[in-house]
Amino acid sequence: MRRPSVLIGALSLLAIGAAALFLTWGVDGHWDFALPRRAQQVAALVVVGTAIAVSTVIFQTITRNRILTPSIMGFDALYVLLATSVVFFLGSATAAAIPPLTMFLIRACLLMVAATLLFRLVLGNGKRGLYTLVLVGVIAGTFFSSLTSFMFRVMDPNEYDSLLSTLFASFNAIDTTLLGIATVLLALGIGAAYWLGPQLDVLTLGRDRAVALGINYQRTLTMLLLVIALLVSVSTALVGPISFLGLLVANLAYQLTRTYRHAVNLTVAALLAVLALIAGQALLQHVLHFNGTLSAIINLVGGVYFILLLVKESRK
Amino acid sequence: MITTSDLTKVYDKTVVVDHVSVSLPDAGVTSVIGANGAGKSTLLSMISRILDADAGLVAVDGLDVFNAPSREIAKRLSILRQETHMTARITVREVVEFGRYPHSRGRLTAECVHKVDEAIAYCDLGEFEQRGIHELSGGQRQRAFIAMVLAQDTRYVLLDEPLNNLDMPHATSVMKLLRRLADDHGKSIVLVLHDINYASVYSDRIVAMKDGVIAADGPPESVMNADTLESIYGMRFSVIDLDGDRIAAYFR
Numbered sequence: 331m332r333r334p335s336v337l338i339g340a341l342s343l344l345a346i347g348a349a350a351l352f353l354t355w356g357v358d359g360h361w362d363f364a365l366p367r368r369a370q371q372v373a374a375l376v377v378v379g380t381a382i383a384v385s386t387v388i389f390q391t392i393t394r395n396r397i398l399t400p401s402i403m404g405f406d407a408l409y410v411l412l413a414t415s416v417v418f419f420l421g422s423a424t425a426a427a428i429p430p431l432t433m434f435l436i437r438a439c440l441l442m443v444a445a446t447l448l449f450r451l452v453l454g455n456g457k458r459g460l461y462t463l464v465l466v467g468v469i470a471g472t473f474f475s476s477l478t479s480f481m482f483r484v485m486d487p488n489e490y491d492s493l494l495s496t497l498f499a500s501f502n503a504i505d506t507t508l509l510g511i512a513t514v515l516l517a518l519g520i521g522a523a524y525w526l527g528p529q530l531d532v533l534t535l536g537r538d539r540a541v542a543l544g545i546n547y548q549r550t551l552t553m554l555l556l557v558i559a560l561l562v563s564v565s566t567a568l569v570g571p572i573s574f575l576g577l578l579v580a581n582l583a584y585q586l587t588r589t590y591r592h593a594v595n596l597t598v599a600a601l602l603a604v605l606a607l608i609a610g611q612a613l614l615q616h617v618l619h620f621n622g623t624l625s626a627i628i629n630l631v632g633g634v635y636f637i638l639l640l641v642k643e644s645r646k
Numbered sequence: 647m648i649t650t651s652d653l654t655k656v657y658d659k660t661v662v663v664d665h666v667s668v669s670l671p672d673a674g675v676t677s678v679i680g681a682n683g684a685g686k687s688t689l690l691s692m693i694s695r696i697l698d699a700d701a702g703l704v705a706v707d708g709l710d711v712f713n714a715p716s717r718e719i720a721k722r723l724s725i726l727r728q729e730t731h732m733t734a735r736i737t738v739r740e741v742v743e744f745g746r747y748p749h750s751r752g753r754l755t756a757e758c759v760h761k762v763d764e765a766i767a768y769c770d771l772g773e774f775e776q777r778g779i780h781e782l783s784g785g786q787r788q789r790a791f792i793a794m795v796l797a798q799d800t801r802y803v804l805l806d807e808p809l810n811n812l813d814m815p816h817a818t819s820v821m822k823l824l825r826r827l828a829d830d831h832g833k834s835i836v837l838v839l840h841d842i843n844y845a846s847v848y849s850d851r852i853v854a855m856k857d858g859v860i861a862a863d864g865p866p867e868s869v870m871n872a873d874t875l876e877s878i879y880g881m882r883f884s885v886i887d888l889d890g891d892r893i894a895a896y897f898r
């Protein structure tokens with residue numbers, strides 16, 4: 331049996347090492363310029379990685395599978411749609427008058443309400459098959475993005491312009507104005523996730539056994555969906571949608587920990603995500619001199635992995 | 647005591663359980679029998695609040711199961727259903743520890759550890775304790791989940807077809823274990839059975855269901871006769887007395 335504390339310790343050291351490397355690599359004496367800028371980047375990567383990992387592990391536990399992630403089920407597409415609708419219906423003048431922080435909170439609240447209502451409906455009593463969920467996710471995701479691009483098309487070009495600058499953040503253009511509030515929301519989300527850890531453990535046994543063991547299923551499901559929506563808002567606001575990172579780190583975490591305990595799995599998945607993001611970004615910037623391709627690479631690797639998992643699952 | 651009053655479940659206009667009012671005792675073994683689709687499992691699922699009722703009430707020691715705090719119900723009533731696939735890696739001991747969740751919410755006390763040890767020993771699972779649940783045979787896995795229900799330590803233990811997929815030695819050992827549980831620990835065991843002879847030999851009371859209603863209810867002596875069984879299953883039986891047990895044959 332592997333000792334979780336050893337694993338967590340080793341991963342923490344690796345993550346800290348990667349962060350130190352990222353901060354100091356090729357600074358060439360311009361410390362006062364490079365360090366604060368890079369520190370902000372590292373902080374954003376930590377926040378994004380943790381949010382994605384924790385939301386994915388929770389989502390996989392409540393849907394009882396290891397293939398679906400909030401992203402695949404269209405959570406972040408829904409975020410983009412809601413953000414677009416706000417500008418679309420309020421008009422760019424009104425929307426521009428709303429400070430970015432308030433705007434972010436409005437979007438996060440909208441996503442929490444919409445996603446929780448929608449997915450309570452989709453998940454039902456927790457007995458839908460995997461393929462039904464995959465199908466619903468693909469359809470929902472496509473529907474949300476089509477609706478978004480429809481709005482883009484009929485929108486005033488000025489409104490479209492103001493939206494683009496806030497919506498399509500990426501790893502190279504991390505929206506750091508929101509870093510503070512994102513960190514606070516992340517802390518809230520993680521706190522709730524660990525607090526609900528024992529309930530999540532019981533949910534691994536399935537809905538019926540969880541009910542038999544005294545879990546209030548509907549209430550717990552609602553709380554967990556709220557946490558997921560909160561965390562998806564955080565990561566999408568900072569760097570935009572990344573489809574497959576959660577899938578990769580969650581599955582890698584299960585492989586490494588070989589336990590159902592969420593206190594362990596949540597921590598390991600979060601550390602893996604942070605490590606992957608920081609190391610990936612460092613390599614891209616300093617070794618490959620690429621720009622803006624981290625999410626492309628994550629999606630390539632993750633997408634291939636996703637297909638492998640689907641094939642493996644269908645052979646069972 | 648568990649009492650149901652006018653408990654009803656309807657699926658797409660088909661009434662699966664039809665205004666069932668029944669009381670289940672504080673102790674002993676009660677078997678629920680009946681043909682496929684008679685509503686046995688549905689009844690058990692509603693009593694254990696896993697399934698919502700369309701009408702009617704269930705009270706466990708006076709607590710309304712659909713509205714009382716789920717945790718309070720889980721301290722009084724446990725249910726074992728037909729197993730479902732699990733992807734997570736869980737050892738036998740961890741499964742049994744889950745039974746303590748209503749009492750400890752994931753933080754095992756010394757009493758919990760004691761109850762878990764006891765349940766593992768009772769179900770003869772000592773040598774598999776650290777094995778993953780997915781590595782076990784069907785019979786061993788079934789015993790692990792029974793041990794989990796034991797660790798939950800509730801007065802009422804409901805089991806939905808616990809003998810499913812078990813061979814004869816395993817089925818008999820499960821029935822003996824349930825009988826001992828009722829006799830030694832004074833628990834009330836309620837189980838859905840397909841094999842009427844196990845019901846006859848091990849039960850204090852048999853509740854027979856047909857088309858969503860209770861067709862017969864009483865000690866094995868009163869239910870296990872050719873006419874009653876025919877009215878329940880719609881086929882011929884011959885019932886013989888075998889060393890004091892009533893055994894029904896239905897093979898020809």
